[in-house]
Amino acid sequence: MLPSFLQQPSGDRREALQYGSDQSGRLPDLLEKDVWVVWGLQTIYGSRLGPSLTFKGGTSLSKAHKIIDRFSEDVDLTYDIRRLIPAHTESGAIPATASQEKKWRARIDVLLPEWIETEFIPTLQSALTAQQLTAEIKPYASAGKGEDKVLLRYPSALDASDSAYVRPAVLFEFGARATGEPHAVMPVSCDLASVDALSRQFSFPAAAPLVMSLSRTFWEKATAAHVYCLQARLRGERFARHWYDLAEIYRHPHQAVFDDHAVAALVATHKSRFYAEKDATGIPINYHDAVGGGLTLIPEGAALVTLRDDFERMTNAGLLAENAAGFDDVMTLCAEIQSHANRVFSRPRT
Structure with missing residues (x-):
């Protein structure tokens, strides 16, 4: 049986990370964080917590769907609302009225932090202790509105980085206002495990x-x-x-996304109830219009400039591959997505 990578002395881990970086072209601190991301997923889904949680977001696109080549430090998880507040969801997972939504949200805002404190954190702490790992796990600045966060700080084998973004920590973000469906079990592995010399030397989380x-x-x-x-x-x-x-999803085989009218409608109904928003003029945003031929993906004026600046900061942080599409190319693809979605979803369905 191969020795565990995470249980090796820091010098050996540092050497492996540098070698893996040379072979893969990924920054060593990103490779190190990736190992801890997968360790977290392995621990969660190897425990009794797993069936209640759905892994989602950008990290799932890169690690599970393998659609994007973008690093994400966050692990986004949805706790199935039906498991958290079963007495309220017997007739369905979406509240029928705004008043009912407030009652559900109030219960979620109490029960989710309690579950994190009494179930999630102890589960990860027990795994750390059993494996003799010295990482620290603790609550991180409750976001409110049914969402909470947990921070896993791990001991980096690398020298202190000048990067303000790539810190030695993994953030677990929770929401509990949805079922997470549709979903399916998918395999996830560490990027370092794809380096042959290292996979023959160490065992990595999966x-x-x-x-x-x-x-x-x-x-x-x-x-x-x-x-x-x-x-x-x-x-x-x-x-x-x-x-x-969105652009990367569109660059891959994507027709099923535009064929899935039921999921688009589900998202619109869910957000209409749980995430009601108003536009810049104060008019309520109609999510069903967005998935019914009225989707807008290209901002204008100052909003476009702000988005460009945000994209460039993300690029400069090393979160995208060296050959990743630039902002203008991404906007071009998103304009195509907008046009295609509005054409397909405004057509009468037979």
């Missing part, structure tokens, strides 16, 4: 998480981009990742 479908991931991101275009307001750094991810 996982089989329950992963959100490509169709739902696409429409979650497309509607998020649609909201930005109508509000002209950036929601934090690296929001431009949504446009990059």
Whole structure:
């Protein structure tokens, strides 16, 4: 049996990371973080927590779907709302009224942090202790509105990096306002494990998480981009990742995304109830219009400039491959997506 990479002395890990970087072209600190991302997934989905959680977002696109070549430090997980508040969801996973949504959200805002504290953190801590790993796991700045975060700080084998972004930590972000469906089990492995010399020398974490479908991931991101275009307001750094991810999905075989009208409608219904938004003029945003022939993916004026700046910061942080499409190319592809989606979804279905 091969020795565990994470249990090796820091000097041996550093040497392996540098070698893996030379062979793969990926930065060693990104490769190191990737190992811990997969370790987290392995621990979660090897425990009794796994069946309740769906792995989603950009990291799932790169690690499971293998659609994008973009590094993400965050692990986005949806706790199945039906498991968290079963008494409220017997008749369905989406509240019938705004009043009901407030009651559900209030329960989620109480129960999700409790579950994180009493179930999630102890599960990861037990695994760290059993494997004699010295990483630290703790709650991280509750985001409210049914979402919470946990930070896993690990001991880096590398010298201190000047990068303000690539820090030795993995952030687990939770939401509990959806089922996560449709989803399926998919294999996930470490990037270092693809380097033959290293895979013959060490064992690396591997996982089989329950992963959100490509169709739902696409429409979650497309509607998020649609909201930005109508509000002209950036929601934090690296929001431009949504446009990059949409473009990469479109560059791969993607027709199933546009054939899946049921998932598009599901996302619209879900966001209409749980994520109601208004545009820049104060008019409520209609998600069903977005998935019914009225999708907007290209911002205008200052909003486009802001998005470009955000994209360039993401690129400069080393989060994209050296040959990744630039901002203008991404916008060109997103314009094609917008046109194609609006043409397909405005047609009467037979």
